[in-house]
Amino acid sequence: MIRFEQVGKRYPNGHVGLHELSFQVRHGEFLFVTGHSGAGKSTLLRLLLAMERPTSGRLLLAGQDLSSITTAQIPFLRRQIGVVFQNHQLLFDRSVFDNVALPLRILGLGKDEIARRTLIALERVSLQDKVEGFPSDLSTGQQQRVGIARAVVHQPALLLADEPTGNLDPRLAAEIMGVFEDINRLGTTVLIASHDLALIARMRHRLLTLQRGRLISDGEAA
């Protein structure tokens, strides 16, 4: 599903965010990317979203070469990907339903199909009883779950998350990671950038460790 071949990213100011990174991810995998602040975790995710281009090497996502993707192809690429942010970035003047339905409205789906898929996504994060509520009526963990529902509502093949539990206490962080595992069990490939090593170690998934833009280990978290 993902293939990094000697991928390098040098920013315009000359700073090198990633050095000759090579690894592969199979369909349906669940993996973490960790490393200290500045190690290159967000750079890696931004390359997958084509928010940045590699400056060397080749990056393939589902067979598509992101090193040479055109601006016109980017919307099609993003339909295959869901993204969860540390700050869930919900719209507080819209209902839970409308927040989750937004990506489907952008895709131009019909009203019934939007309602059907939005309810399924909210069920997947156990928030079916909050459909009519507003984000401000929800707890922090519930708000983050709305963010996850919005990220998977268009049924992406790949779910990316950048520090999705950074603002949560340990119990809520573990609960949110459980939601990601549930989504992965249904077939979605999940890649999470996190520096919560205690939590990662408990979950026993594949772990990539970056250090100053280099991949220094790849294996099951110990």
Ligand SMILES: Nc1ncnc2c1ncn2[C@@H]1O[C@H](COP(=O)(O)OP(=O)(O)OP(=O)(O)O)[C@@H](O)[C@H]1O
């Ligand atoms: N737009 C940019 N221009 C120049 N340098 C950048 C840019 N974005 C990131 N960098 C640099 O690239 C390196 C990797 O940054 P990145 O944001 O990927 O780190 P990170 O692992 O996500 O860190 P954190 O844990 O703090 O989020 C850092 O040294 C950073 O300063």
Ligand SMILES: [Mg+2]
């Ligand atoms: Mg980051």
